Amino acid sequence: MGKRIVVALGGNAILTDDPSASAQAKALQQTAEQLMPLIKDNDVEMVVTHGNGPQVGNLLLQQLESDSDKNPAMPLDTAVAMTQGEIGYWMLQAFTAALNHNDMSDVPLVSVITRTVVDPADEAFDNPTKPIGPFYTESEATLIKAQYPEWKMIEDSGRGYRRVVASPLPLKIVEAKAIKPLLDASALVTVCGGGGIPVIESDTGYEGVEAVIDKDFSASKLAELVEADELVILTSVGDVFLNFGKPNQQALGTVSVSDMRSYLNQGLFAAGSMKPKVAAAVSFVENTGKKATITSLDNVENFVKHGSGTCIIPD
Numbered sequence: 001m002g003k004r005i006v007v008a009l010g011g012n013a014i015l016t017d018d019p020s021a022s023a024q025a026k027a028l029q030q031t032a033e034q035l036m037p038l039i040k041d042n043d044v045e046m047v048v049t050h051g052n053g054p055q056v057g058n059l060l061l062q063q064l065e066s067d068s069d070k071n072p073a074m075p076l077d078t079a080v081a082m083t084q085g086e087i088g089y090w091m092l093q094a095f096t097a098a099l100n101h102n103d104m105s106d107v108p109l110v111s112v113i114t115r116t117v118v119d120p121a122d123e124a125f126d127n128p129t130k131p132i133g134p135f136y137t138e139s140e141a142t143l144i145k146a147q148y149p150e151w152k153m154i155e156d157s158g159r160g161y162r163r164v165v166a167s168p169l170p171l172k173i174v175e176a177k178a179i180k181p182l183l184d185a186s187a188l189v190t191v192c193g194g195g196g197i198p199v200i201e202s203d204t205g206y207e208g209v210e211a212v213i214d215k216d217f218s219a220s221k222l223a224e225l226v227e228a229d230e231l232v233i234l235t236s237v238g239d240v241f242l243n244f245g246k247p248n249q250q251a252l253g254t255v256s257v258s259d260m261r262s263y264l265n266q267g268l269f270a271a272g273s274m275k276p277k278v279a280a281a282v283s284f285v286e287n288t289g290k291k292a293t294i295t296s297l298d299n300v301e302n303f304v305k306h307g308s309g310t311c312i313i314p315d
């Protein structure tokens with residue numbers, strides 16, 4: 001068995017400044033090429049997961065047009081499933097091209113519709129924090145609030161206003177067991193897209209709930225469940241920084257998990273962006289004794305060759 005890694009892809013892997021299907025599929029083609037050094041010439045089983053915040057928010061906006069009985073709007077759990085389907089499809093297309101291009105056309109490919117179990121009593125249901133869909137100016141946000149008073153909007157890290165929805169913590173990935181044999185067969189698997197379709201346990205099995213789960217937390221849980229050797233969180237920055245954006249900012253290279261836990265507990269990372277990534281990575285290392293890396297897609301080749309990026313290791 002090769003080394004098993006779970007890779008979580010950030011927003012920049014899919015969405016550029018053009019949200020059309022063709023532009024997102026094209027962005028993923030480049031992403032797939034950038035991931036190839038992770039598996040090419042290495043005995044690696046790769047599981048890929050991805051976000052869906054912009055896509056699911058846009059899809060909900062499209063649902064607002066569909067208010068008749070003949071063409072009803074879809075609820076949020078179904079919208080998450082729809083984005084898993086669309087992005088999973090683009091992933092298959094992108095990986096097919098990249099594997100062909102890198103003489104690895106024999107690698108089996110699959111995208112798995114995945115459910116993630118959450119706690120119905122999770123306090124996140126009363127406190128929406130997950131930004132989805134497009135960014136709005138302050139005046140646009142005011143108009144939207146008047147039109148949809150039930151929506152909660154927040155200012156998202158100085159980038160504009162966005163709608164937020166509940167984002168409960170993932171407890172269990174329902175399909176984790178089914179994914180393992182695919183990995184054993186050396187398939188390249190896309191799984192748990194958008195954090196997974198949020199479900200709660202019910203008398204008959206599972207019931208969908210309205211939420212969007214953070215994909216970094218799901219990736220961490222998934223990595224534990226498939227017994228991954230490493231969790232790799234890819235975003236738009238090559239390193240995690242202390243004092244990010246300040247003149248004295250300092251890139252973190254290899255850091256022990258207890259040091260990173262201490263930085264996290266001191267509140268040194270921004271909520272809604274770097275904090276969940278660090279929390280997810282620290283949780284994986286604490287729970288498994290394996291390592292986790294946070295770096296950028298652009299740095300994958302350097303990471304493979306020289307180990308650059310922020311690497312959290314067991315004590």
Ligand SMILES: Nc1ncnc2c1ncn2[C@@H]1O[C@H](COP(=O)(O)OP(=O)(O)O)[C@@H](O)[C@H]1O
Pocket residue numbers: 009010011012051234235236237239240241242243244268269270272273274275
């Ligand atoms: N301490 C930090 N170190 C590095 N980047 C940070 C830090 N705090 C905030 N950031 C910001 O977090 C961003 C990554 O978060 P985000 O865009 O939400 O992730 P995703 O890649 O999952 O879409 C980086 O592009 C950077 O601007």
Ligand SMILES: NC(=O)OP(=O)(O)O
Pocket residue numbers: 010011050051052053054131194195212213214215216
């Ligand atoms: N579900 C999720 O975490 O999506 P983003 O990474 O796109 O916000």
